[in-house]
Each structure stands twice: as structure tokens, then as C-alpha cells.
Amino acid sequence: MTAVRTFFWQGIEVPFRAGESVAAALSGANIHGFGKDNAGSQTRYFCGIGACQCCLVRVDGRTTEACLEPVHAGMIVTALEDGDA
Numbered sequence: 251m252t253a254v255r256t257f258f259w260q261g262i263e264v265p266f267r268a269g270e271s272v273a274a275a276l277s278g279a280n281i282h283g284f285g286k287d288n289a290g291s292q293t294r295y296f297c298g299i300g301a302c303q304c305c306l307v308r309v310d311g312r313t314t315e316a317c318l319e320p321v322h323a324g325m326i327v328t329a330l331e332d333g334d335a
């Protein structure tokens with residue numbers, strides 16, 4: 251039996267499967283809105299290939315595309331704050 255691994259989204263522990271991106275893991279946990287960008291638009295998992303920039307989040311303090319970022323145990327992921335993107 252494989253132990254469940256988790257990361258943190260907005261301070262909440264979220265499980266993930268090995269090999270998932272942050273966006274896939276959040277979507278798998280029924281988290282579909284990732285915060286708001288500078289224009290006030292909701293960020294979310296859309297293209298899945300790093301082209302649309304719709305999934306920007308903060309990972310361990312840096313802004314990145316959630317669809318391209320491999321998730322790992324203990325990772326701290328938060329929504330963008332004003333001026334982050």
C-alpha cells in the first residue's frame with residue numbers, strides 16, 4: 251500500500267498522486283479556481299501545456315504555471331495576490 255502524499259493549498263492539506271502537476275492535483279481535489287490575476291480574472295486549469303497563463307499560482311514563494319509544476323510532498327501553493335502576476 252502506498253502512503254498518501256500531500257501538499258498545501260491555501261493552508262489546506264491536499265492529496266496527490268505521483269507524477270501529477272499542481273493543477274492536476276488541485277483539480278483532482280475539486281479545486282478549480284486558483285485565485286485571481288492582475289486583471290481580476292479567475293485563474294484556472296485550462297490549456298494544460300503552459301500556453302495560456304490561466305493557471306498562475308505561487309509555489310514556495312514564486313509565481314509559476316500550475317499545469318507545468320510537478321507537485322511534491324509538503325509543497326506550499328497559494329493563490330496569486332495583487333501584483334504577483
Ligand code: FES
Pocket residue numbers: 294295296297298299300301302303304305306315316317318
Ligand atoms: S493551464 Fe494554460 S498555462 Fe497552465
